[in-house]
Amino acid sequence: MRRSLTLIAAAATLGLTLAGCGGSGQAPAESAAPASEATGEVGVFTWWADGSEKAGLDALVDVFKADYPNLTFDNLAVAGGAGSQAKSVLAAQLKAGTPPDSFQAHAGAELQDYIDADQLEDLTAFYTENKLTDQFPKDLIDRLTVDGKIYSVPSNIHRSNVVWANVEVLEKAGVDPNKPADSLEGWFADMDKIKASGKTPLAVAGTWTQTQLFENVLLSSLGVDGYNGLWDGQTDWKGAEVTKAIEAYKKTLSYTNSDRDSLSDWAPATQLVEDGAAAYNLMGDWAEAKFAQDGKKAGTDYSYFPMPGTAGVFNFLADSFTLPVGAPNPAGAKAWLSTIGSAEGQTAFNKVKGSIPANTTAKTDDFSEYQKSAIKDFSQDKIVSSLAHGAAVPVAWLNELSTAVSKFGGDGNVAALQDSAAATAEKFAK
Amino acid sequence: MLRRVKHWGPGLLLLAPTIILVGVFVYWLIIENFRVSLTNQHTARPSDKYVGFENYTNLLADPNFQHSLWNLLILTIVFLGGTLIFGFLWAWMLDKPAKGEGFFRAVYLFPMSVSFIASGVVWRWLLSSLQTDQPGGERTTGLNRLLDSVGLGFMQNDWWSNPTWGIAAIAVPAIWQLSGYVMALFLAGFRGIPEELREAARIDGCSEWKLYRHVIFPQLNPVMLSAVIIIGHMSLKLFDLIRAIVPDANTYDVQVPATMMWVKYIGSDYADAAAIGMILLVLVALVVVPYLMYTSRAEKR
Numbered sequence: 001m002r003r004s005l006t007l008i009a010a011a012a013t014l015g016l017t018l019a020g021c022g023g024s025g026q027a028p029a030e031s032a033a034p035a036s037e038a039t040g041e042v043g044v045f046t047w048w049a050d051g052s053e054k055a056g057l058d059a060l061v062d063v064f065k066a067d068y069p070n071l072t073f074d075n076l077a078v079a080g081g082a083g084s085q086a087k088s089v090l091a092a093q094l095k096a097g098t099p100p101d102s103f104q105a106h107a108g109a110e111l112q113d114y115i116d117a118d119q120l121e122d123l124t125a126f127y128t129e130n131k132l133t134d135q136f137p138k139d140l141i142d143r144l145t146v147d148g149k150i151y152s153v154p155s156n157i158h159r160s161n162v163v164w165a166n167v168e169v170l171e172k173a174g175v176d177p178n179k180p181a182d183s184l185e186g187w188f189a190d191m192d193k194i195k196a197s198g199k200t201p202l203a204v205a206g207t208w209t210q211t212q213l214f215e216n217v218l219l220s221s222l223g224v225d226g227y228n229g230l231w232d233g234q235t236d237w238k239g240a241e242v243t244k245a246i247e248a249y250k251k252t253l254s255y256t257n258s259d260r261d262s263l264s265d266w267a268p269a270t271q272l273v274e275d276g277a278a279a280y281n282l283m284g285d286w287a288e289a290k291f292a293q294d295g296k297k298a299g300t301d302y303s304y305f306p307m308p309g310t311a312g313v314f315n316f317l318a319d320s321f322t323l324p325v326g327a328p329n330p331a332g333a334k335a336w337l338s339t340i341g342s343a344e345g346q347t348a349f350n351k352v353k354g355s356i357p358a359n360t361t362a363k364t365d366d367f368s369e370y371q372k373s374a375i376k377d378f379s380q381d382k383i384v385s386s387l388a389h390g391a392a393v394p395v396a397w398l399n400e401l402s403t404a405v406s407k408f409g410g411d412g413n414v415a416a417l418q419d420s421a422a423a424t425a426e427k428f429a430k
Numbered sequence: 431m432l433r434r435v436k437h438w439g440p441g442l443l444l445l446a447p448t449i450i451l452v453g454v455f456v457y458w459l460i461i462e463n464f465r466v467s468l469t470n471q472h473t474a475r476p477s478d479k480y481v482g483f484e485n486y487t488n489l490l491a492d493p494n495f496q497h498s499l500w501n502l503l504i505l506t507i508v509f510l511g512g513t514l515i516f517g518f519l520w521a522w523m524l525d526k527p528a529k530g531e532g533f534f535r536a537v538y539l540f541p542m543s544v545s546f547i548a549s550g551v552v553w554r555w556l557l558s559s560l561q562t563d564q565p566g567g568e569r570t571t572g573l574n575r576l577l578d579s580v581g582l583g584f585m586q587n588d589w590w591s592n593p594t595w596g597i598a599a600i601a602v603p604a605i606w607q608l609s610g611y612v613m614a615l616f617l618a619g620f621r622g623i624p625e626e627l628r629e630a631a632r633i634d635g636c637s638e639w640k641l642y643r644h645v646i647f648p649q650l651n652p653v654m655l656s657a658v659i660i661i662g663h664m665s666l667k668l669f670d671l672i673r674a675i676v677p678d679a680n681t682y683d684v685q686v687p688a689t690m691m692w693v694k695y696i697g698s699d700y701a702d703a704a705a706i707g708m709i710l711l712v713l714v715a716l717v718v719v720p721y722l723m724y725t726s727r728a729e730k731r
Contacts, residue, residue, distance in 0.1 A: 088696055091474070113474035113698055200566040206678030259560035259569075261591050264677040277566055396473055399680065399697035403494055407682035410593030 038331035039070045044321075045093075045103035047086035049079035051267075052289035056353030060155070063348045064339040071332050076100050087395075094119050099324035101333040107144055107154050107318040109231075109397075110390030114322070120151040121323040126334060132341050135359045139383045140318065143391075152320035153337045155346065156355035159374055160284045160386045161216045161307040161315035164270065164291070167300060169279045173197035180305035184220050184248050187308040191255045194279045201255040203270070203278035205263035207406040211398075212388035213282050214249050214405050220309030221245035224382050231385070231392045233429045237422035246414045253409065260409070273302065282307060284317070284389070288370045289354030298369055306377075314381035317389035318358060397428040460711065467704035474698040485705040495706075498685045501597040502713075505686060506665040508598045512605035513661050514654070517612025524613070525620040535617070538610035546607070550674020553603040557675065559591040590676065596683040600672055608664070612657045619653035620646075659721045663714050687713075 048057045054077075061073050078086035083104075093099055099119070105111050114120050127133050127150055133141060136154065144150050163180070170177040173194040181187040191201035204213055219227040222235065222245055229235030235242070257278065263269050270287045272278040274294060281287065288304075296302050306313070321340050323333050339345040346357035351367055356375045364375055385391035390398060404420040470481045489495045520538050524531050541549070556572040562583060570578065574586040589599040623646060631641050669688040676684050680693045687706050695703040 091698065116473065116475035118476075119474075195565065198565070207680045208678060257560070257566050258564050258588070259558055259566075259591070261676070261678070261681055261683070262554065262558045262560070264554075272566075272569075277569060394473060396697045396699050399693055399699070402680050403682055403685075403693070406678070406680055407494075407593075410591075410596075410683050 037070075038068065038329065038335045040329050040332055041072045041074045042102070042329055042332035042336050043074040043076050043100040044336060045076040045078070045086070045090060045100040047078055047083040047104065049077040052286065052293060052353050056156075056349045059348040059352050060340065060345055063342075063345045064336060067339050067342075067345075068332075068335045071335055073336075094324065097326055099326055101327045101329050102321050102323060102336050104319055105152065105322055106390040107140075107152060107320040108385050108391030109394050111144075111152055111320070111322070112146065112394050114324075115146055115151055119325055121325055121327075121330075122149045122151060123153065123323060123337070124148075124150050126153075126323075126337065130338055130341060132359075135341070135343070135361050137358070137360060137379070140358055143316075143383075143385065144320070152322045153341045154318045154320040154358040155340045156350050156353060157316060157318045157358050157378060158284050158286060158355045158389075159314055159377070160212055160317060160389065161219060161310045161313065162283065162285050162287070162304050163307055164273055164281045164283055164287050165303050165305070166273045166276050166279055167303055169194065169197075169199050169273075169276050170303075173199065173279065175279075177303050180303075181308040182311060183309050184217070184252075188251060188255075191279070195255065199276075200257045200272065200278040201280060202252065202257075203272040203281040204253075204256045204260045205266055205269040206261055207402050207409075208388055209266050209269060209283070210253075210260065210409055211402045211405050212284070212386070213252065215387040215392075216282060216307045216310065216315060217249040217252055218242075218245050218387075219313065219315060219384065220307055221248050224313055224384055227384055230425070231387075233425075237418065237425050242418060242421075243414065246417055250408075250412055250414060253412075284386075285370065285374060286354055288368065289352070292354065292368060304370060312381050314378050314383045315386050316378075316383050317386040317391045394428065397424060400424040400427075463704045463707055466700055467708050469701050471701040472699050481701075485701050486709070489702060489705055489709070494682070494685070495687070495690065497682070498687050498690045501684065502666065502686045504595070505597045505601055505668065506662060508601040509604050509608075509665045509668075510658060510661050512601060513609045513612045514657060516605065516609035517657065518616050520609065520613040521616030521620060524617060535614075538613050540610065541607045542611050544607065546671040547674045549603055549607060550671050553671075554675045554677070557589040557599055557602070559588040561586040561588070590684050593683050597686070600668075600675060600684055603675070604665070604668065604671060608661060612661065615653050615657050616650065619650045623649050655721065655724075659717060662717050666710065666714050666717065 046053075046057060048054055057075075057077070061075075064071070064073055078089050086104075090100075090103055094114070094117070105114065111120070132153070140154060140157070141150070144152060144154065165177060165180075167177045170190075173190075173196070175190045175193055181190050194201040204210055215227075218230065222230070222241055226235050226241060230237065230242075257263075257269075257272065260269075266283055266287070267290060269278075270281050270283055270290055273281040274291065274296060285304075291298070291302055298304070305311075307315075321337055323330060323337065327333050340349075341359060343357075343359050343362040346359045346362040347364065350357045350362070350364075350371070354368070354371065356367075356371055356378060357364065360379075364372065367375070387393060387398065387401070392398075393401075401421055401424055404417050404424070407420075408417040467485055468480050468482060469477065470479045470484075471477055520534075524534060528534075558570070558572040558574065560570045561567060561574050562570045562578045563586075573589070577583060577585045588596075590596040592599070627645055627649075628641060631645050636645070667688060668686065669692070672684055672686065672689055673679060673692075679689055679696070685693075687710050691703050691706040691710070694700075694706065
């Protein structure tokens with residue numbers, strides 16, 4: 001008995017040691033192989049796991065399969081928390097040196113963290129090879145370029161400063177749905193009327209949607225230069241202008257639903273507008289895909305207009321795809337990136353997702369009315385970067401500011417929000 | 431020599447896998463975590479500059495972190511108080527020879543078998559903050575709707591959305607879930623007290639209150655201590671229930687160190703996240719270590 005126990009123990013220890021030795025290895029594939037000759041699997045990491053986002057990704061994969069029949073697409077999507085869950089999984093993979101072949105990231109400051117960590121390959125040569133530099137708008141290329149290098153291929157562009165409204169609720173409250181307010185004061189007056197009619201004037205959800213509302217009130221109150229200055233140090237966070245903007249945000253918040261923190265994500269807040277329980281919802285234009293999916297008609301069921309006071313400004317965010325350092329199949333990844341950058345890929349993807357193509361040569365004839373208007377606006381508006389979606393500042397800065405905004409939702413202390421926003425800006429400003 | 435090895439060798443071999451696994455996945459990771467907490471790794475950019483205990487002093491001076499510690503204190507007090515009161519009351523009632531004891535014991539214990547995540551999803555709905563007398567009140571659901579429909583509308587409140595006491599509302603589902611467990615502990619304690627002791631006290635003319643005060647309670651002390659330790663350390667580490675009830679992790683009203691650690695980690699602030707982890711470890715150790723010392727001393731005796 002004793003001897004057999006010893007044997008089992010020895011076997012167990014040995015097994016453990018062996019297991020510890022295996023695992024690592026798998027040399028990276030030859031990176032020199034051109035995309036057109038790539039074979040094998042391409043693992044693509046996104047947080048597009050359901051809804052219109054999943055549908056968009058599926059459409060994109062169909063184009064990819066037609067473009068590169070020799071490659072198999074491996075969907076590594078992680079659901080949950082507007083990408084926060086996915087980002088933690090990704091961070092662990094990158095840290096362990098086992099990245100996917102390509103991963104999704106918001107273009108702009110959010111990419112900076114990955115670039116600083118030397119986790120992304122320079123794609124400047126890829127842009128020249130595929131002649132992408134001329135196909136993307138210059139504004140966008142400027143925002144993607146860091147120290148003269150480009151690290152990602154944008155798949156789509158979203159706008160965050162859009163107000164969605166329920167036409168019927170507005171008409172019942174005596175507000176003309178065809179003449180949206182052009183300033184915060186005018187908007188407040190409209191919302192007073194709606195409040196009097198017994199409906200919730202403005203629907204908002206948890207912390208990140210409040211941050212999105214906050215950024216657009218800042219944009220409306222401070223103007224384009226004032227808003228941009230908040231992120232590069234030109235605007236003084238402690239100034240009287242900012243105090244006025246935060247007061248305006250406080251007033252805006254007073255029109256919102258009291259159960260905002262209980263709503264599980266942006267969709268329930270948009271749903272309130274759809275259902276006629278609320279009049280307005282400030283939401284990025286992914287809301288358009290939701291209205292479309294639910295069979296609502298623009299003009300009769302719902303209407304949209306830029307956040308009052310921000311007409312002629314496009315508060316931008318974009319999803320983009322990268323080539324991480326140490327990707328197992330870099331040639332396959334480049335094939336994937338060229339599908340994303342291509343006019344066909346962008347048309348297929350954006351038509352379903354409700355966003356607009358980053359590639360200006362993409363065909364958009366059968367896009368929705370909203371999308372067409374957004375494409376037109378993007379080409380002529382002033383473009384600013386969204387705070388809530390990682391385009392304006394790095395994630396750590398955004399996180400601290402979001403905490404302050406969340407706190408403000410409870411105590412409404414203007415001075416406290418201004419002080420902590422100023423302290424955060426000082427901490428992260430270069 | 432060989433004989434000695436034969437004596438302890440097999441035992442050691444048998445334990446070796448556990449020792450190695452625990453050593454690597456618990457103790458080595460604690461050390462690694464401590465190392466990260468001493469660096470200035472506040473963004474994804476790799477940086478291994480050691481800054482001593484600066485992260486700890488910054489955190490302890492940060493009003494947001496102080497608020498999360500304060501929340502943790504409220505949570506622990508309400509959670510502990512609630513489970514002890516309900517657990518004791520139920521055990522006391524079931525200890526009387528009552529009909530259907532087995533049934534009620536199962537009923538009270540049952541919530542414990544549900545995971546925090548699963549019950550949290552239901553409690554998110556139950557603890558919805560909208561009230562019937564607020565704008566949009568017709569959408570009111572959960573407890574507020576229930577209170578209103580039984581005529582207790584004045585008791586509606588905003589539950590966890592209250593900036594000061596919101597965290598106490600998180601304790602409600604936690605109490606619901608773990609009172610049955612505390613009840614089981616107390617019931618075992620009651621059953622461990624021999625009937626003869628009660629009889630002897632009654633013969634000596636003890637009133638019912640004095641019987642509890644001087645005979646029963648002192649004998650329940652070890653059970654009480656176990657309950658406080660177990661519930662207390664669960665409360666300090668509570669994360670999944672809050673995450674399931676509150677949709678956005680970065681919600682200030684109900685921020686506790688465990689959720690703040692998550693927010694910092696997601697934001698690539700690894701140094702601060704690690705420092706919060708260490709502070710939590712110390713807090714839990716403050717509760718658990720004296721208890722372990724106490725029990726090992728009691729066993730030796």
